Amino acid sequence: MERYSKILDKDKREIVLLIGNGCKWSKCKFCNYHLDRNNVEEEQFKINNEILNKVTGEFQVLEAINSGSIFELNKRSFGKLLEVCIKKNVKRLIIESHYMYKKQIEELRNKCKELNIQLQVKGGVETFNADFREKVLNKGFGYPTIEELKKVFDVVNLLVGVQGQTIEQIENDINIGIQNFDRVCVNVYKEMDDIMPADEELKSRFIKEIYSKYKDYENVDILIENTDFGVG
Numbered sequence: 397m398e399r400y401s402k403i404l405d406k407d408k409r410e411i412v413l414l415i416g417n418g419c420k421w422s423k424c425k426f427c428n429y430h431l432d433r434n435n436v437e438e439e440q441f442k443i444n445n446e447i448l449n450k451v452t453g454e455f456q457v458l459e460a461i462n463s464g465s466i467f468e469l470n471k472r473s474f475g476k477l478l479e480v481c482i483k484k485n486v487k488r489l490i491i492e493s494h495y496m497y498k499k500q501i502e503e504l505r506n507k508c509k510e511l512n513i514q515l516q517v518k519g520g521v522e523t524f525n526a527d528f529r530e531k532v533l534n535k536g537f538g539y540p541t542i543e544e545l546k547k548v549f550d551v552v553n554l555l556v557g558v559q560g561q562t563i564e565q566i567e568n569d570i571n572i573g574i575q576n577f578d579r580v581c582v583n584v585y586k587e588m589d590d591i592m593p594a595d596e597e598l599k600s601r602f603i604k605e606i607y608s609k610y611k612d613y614e615n616v617d618i619l620i621e622n623t624d625f626g627v628g
């Protein structure tokens with residue numbers, strides 16, 4: 397598994413895929429990334445320390461993800477992440493989190509402000525169709541409004557190509573994302589063991605009909621393969 401990379405297209409940044417204690421929710425029907433976990437403190441820190449030591453700070457922007465939410469890193473690993481940001485003069489830190497951590501997100505924003513680091517929080521909204529998100533994807537967000545989501549997230553992850561979605565829904569989600577958030581990250585769904593089926597025809601239609609319209613937007617990242625950022 398690759399855990400360090402540089403994103404040289406659009407918003408240039410270093411990216412690290414850390415390992416955490418495991419996603420506390422772990423119930424999204426489309427996700428098995430949460431299997432990447434290690435809650436033995438020494439082992440987790442050893443892996444994360446090695447990855448974080450690769451960060452150079454060359455773009456002053458670091459994206460740190462962990463197959464869950466950032467609050468699921470152990471204390472030592474989290475401390476190392478902030479230490480590296482300070483040492484390497486990282487001015488903007490991008491992290492991922494589930495909506496259930498909104499209180500901790502607020503606290504982390506304040507902490508980062510004190511350290512002169514801008515925090516950008518990326519949330520797995522997946523779709524703005526809240527019924528689909530809850531009843532089909534089982535995301536566990538409840539029913540926050542877009543205004544409420546905007547208070548917590550700066551960047552949204554959208555999911556494209558699960559069964560039950562329509563092409564109209566996908567384009568509508570991208571547009572709502574662009575209009576309301578700093579960035580949109582579109583993840584083309586990869587079916588794996590024990591998760592819900594993909595709609596391969598819908599994925600092909602997305603690539604043919606929608607991908608080319610948005611691929612050059614500065615504020616839109618489209619991951620056709622889940623390893624397109626170079627980690628995973």
Ligand SMILES: C[S@@+](CC[C@H](N)C(=O)[O-])C[C@H]1O[C@@H](n2cnc3c(N)ncnc32)[C@H](O)[C@@H]1O
Pocket residue numbers: 419426427428429430463464465492493494495518519520521522553554555583584585586587588591622
């Ligand atoms: C693994 S989650 C981690 C962040 C956090 N737990 C959350 O849900 O917001 C990050 C994103 O990965 C994407 N993802 C999860 N499973 C996927 C799959 N099988 N194929 C493509 N993208 C996937 C989803 O868009 C999800 O929001």
Ligand code: SF4
Pocket residue numbers: 419420421422423424427428429430463464465494520535
């Ligand atoms: S998408 Fe995020 S919240 Fe849902 S199971 Fe995967 S890691 Fe956990």
